[in-house]
Amino acid sequence: MAGALAVFNAATSRFPESADIRLGLAGLLWQTGESEQAEQLLREWLAAHPADASMALLLASLLREHGRLTAVGEVLLSAFANGAHDVDTVIRAVETLDDYGRPNEALTICENAMAADDDDPRLHAYAGMLGIQLGQFERTRAHYARALQQEPAAVEWNIPLGLAGLQRYEDASHPDFSFFRDVLARSDITAYTRRSTLFALGKAHDDVGDYASAATYFRQANAMGHAHASWSRKLWKRNIQARLAAAKPTVSLPAPTDWTPIFVVGVPRSGTTLVAKRLADHAGVRNRGELGWLQVWEERLSHKSPLHAAALEEAARSLEMQLRQDDGDASWIIDKQPLNLLRVDLIMALWPNARIVHCQRNARDTALSLWTQPFHDQAHDYAYDFGDIDAVIRGCRQLAELWQARYPQAFRSIAYEQLVCEPDACIDALRDWLGMPLQSTAQPTDVQSVIATASAWQARQPVYTRSAGRWVHYAPYLPELLDIPGH
Template identity: 35%
Template sequence: MKQTAVESNPPDVVKANVIALVDAFERDVQIDHSSGPLVRLMTRLARHSQHDMEMCALALVQKQWPNAALAVLDVVESRYGSACSIDYHRAGAMRALGKLDESDALAKCALAADPTNLEAAIFLASNYRERGQLRAAAVVLHDYCQGAIARNETDNLLAALRFLSESVEIDIAAELCEAAIHSGLDDPRLIAESGKLALQLGEFELACARYKDILARMDRPHEMFSAQAISQTKKFTDPDDPDAALVFSALGAPGLSPTARASALFGCAKIYDDLGNFQAAAAALREANQIIHAERGWDEGEWSARVGRALQPELPRNEQGIDLNFVPIFIVGMPRSGTTLTAELLQKHPQVRSRGELNFMRQLDGYALSAPSQSRQDAVRHSAEIYATHLLRDDERFCFYIDKNPMNFLLLDLIFASFPSAKVICCTRSKGDVALSLWFQFFTSPLTNFCYSFVTLNRL
């Protein structure tokens, strides 16, 4: 007979309980290598609710104890019966064990039982993405988003759309975003997301319309950087352009945060530059960059250490290599030095495919460096295998694949350790031109925090 569910504790109590349970288990394991620690953990869990036990299983997976997590989930199921949440947490444990097919199957069961489960949808899509199966990942998220639109679940829809656009397919995310708006969902955040995606895809008229809608409807639209976005949608030639007036008016909005004011100033500077008013553009840029430099700062010591490591590699080379039937090409250099143009020119060759600016190499760098020294060779090899799947994906095959993330020059040690046969193209441009071009930009990545001061730019 299944037990009646015990009432769950408030979230802060659950968190404290889970931390205490897992900490006690880990201390126990250090002195007792038998099954005793797991038995004692089960005893401690006996008085806890189903939710608390599932959260304990989740924490065990995060702490790299997937087998213990599976044992806890078996007890939960025997005590309370099957549930889609149990399948979901089992999927996480199976992924930690490297059993991806089993993980996929469990995540599918959880999602089939509860189609509103955002975590299960993103988890399953992540599984596919990690193996380069972007089409399968896109199908999962496309189906989930369509359901969220039908259910008017704006928060979950936005989360799924952002994952889809950042990790899988931006054009599919944009299509779904427009479908949601046309279905009657008019949440300002959704409209802003539509504008952002349209801007990234070069659909400038749509982007401008969406951001103007935000300006007209929100109490604090400039915190969403709408004015700067409008400035990016066209080249301004008429000082009386009403869109220019919208951007300029942003500076007079009450209660602007420093970052929002800086964003508006970058937008004004772009328009002034388009109109040939270079003195006004320089004044706006000077204030905008001063604000962001003061807000974010720049850690020169960390930067120097990272550059030094790239020049004097610490990671062991993947001498055996992996079986590649293609050559990876990394186009690196300072931002605004011509990496995008170089990739576009190379991709004109029928045997070359550009994957844009990938961010996976930085994630893999942390994984390789955190591995114990005796297993770093295996970590480098595994990193190469993961990265190769993201280059190949599940579409047509090419002889050369390009990653044009300019900041990969900070990761040359991992690149050459993982792919001894990789080709690296380093783009250079006049230092003054690069510095001035960077000074015009408002970046989101902390890696580019050096851009907001000519003093720091001069040190690079």
């Protein structure tokens, strides 16, 4: 590696204006742990060549590794404001920012490109997807309409599902109903688009109270998904049993004194998005959404036996960067990845001051909500089958009982039904338990709510109770629901 560095340094001196050599040297420095030198090299180049997208994207990746997501947004916004780029390069930047949880900057780059007369339908489709996360529902509809007007094949870009999530339909005369049926009548769409459009049409009929039709469309969609699902009920049960049987970790780190990690967990569709959003209304809180870093580190640490404090310290440093980031000095940081419920032992070993908010909902309502919601991640392939869903719910409840007994001071359950009936009282009680001053309940005006989950529309509406007991409407059409415990 030292030899390669010497070669690149020599080449850089000889060819100082070679972007490829500079890019290679920066990448090599990063690989060898010289991140500061790599960053300096990239920033120097960008100061002289501010529109160099390749350099900006490499710098963005480096910054992201260190949790500097605000800096990522600044770097890419600057690069894409300083020159024209082809649409593929713009899309690469947009996808990078979206993957890194920066939809505001991604949408700005999209809209800047379109304002510069790049009317590519793909940009409109991306702008629509990002607009959903940011709550810009009317603008999203306009972007989707423009994409479909330009390119009939745009229907393959998740547009039916996106449209269905923009509102609650009031009656079946809405033109989206006809649009969804027209899509399903086409013979040239992919199986994925057919399945997602069936979910969209099911959701539309659910909105207007036509539960018989909704059940029919949802059943067709789930049958298609289940036919290709890779999820294993047997492996899930083994995983749960192994976690239940595992001893409490014997190694733990000192608790940080200046911040508190909060993990909002539970079976997906049990209210985690709503709880995290309401808690994050507090000025001292940041909601990071559904991070995947804890699972990554759990897998890495699983290869270290016995587990030593040094390995935990490395994990804690890395995870803290991703949680705290570079957007202020919040005292409470939320990770609302629901299935971090599996990793409470690891959480408590890393941060003994962590708090686990466990969301629990009526099992039949949870099962129905999962079954009627399309997921893009294979990790949720269980949601196509009520038997698999039942296994997930039972396993999660077993773990919740274990964690409650093992960490009674750090683990607190909240019932979805109580939350939607008495939202202010429930959230105030949680804030009191978390040690948040109740009088400070307003986020800074520059913090925009981002919701990248299936609850993007619902979580922005006033809290309602119509989803509590929703399963009763479907019981005549989905008898499988009655095989799931009714509590």
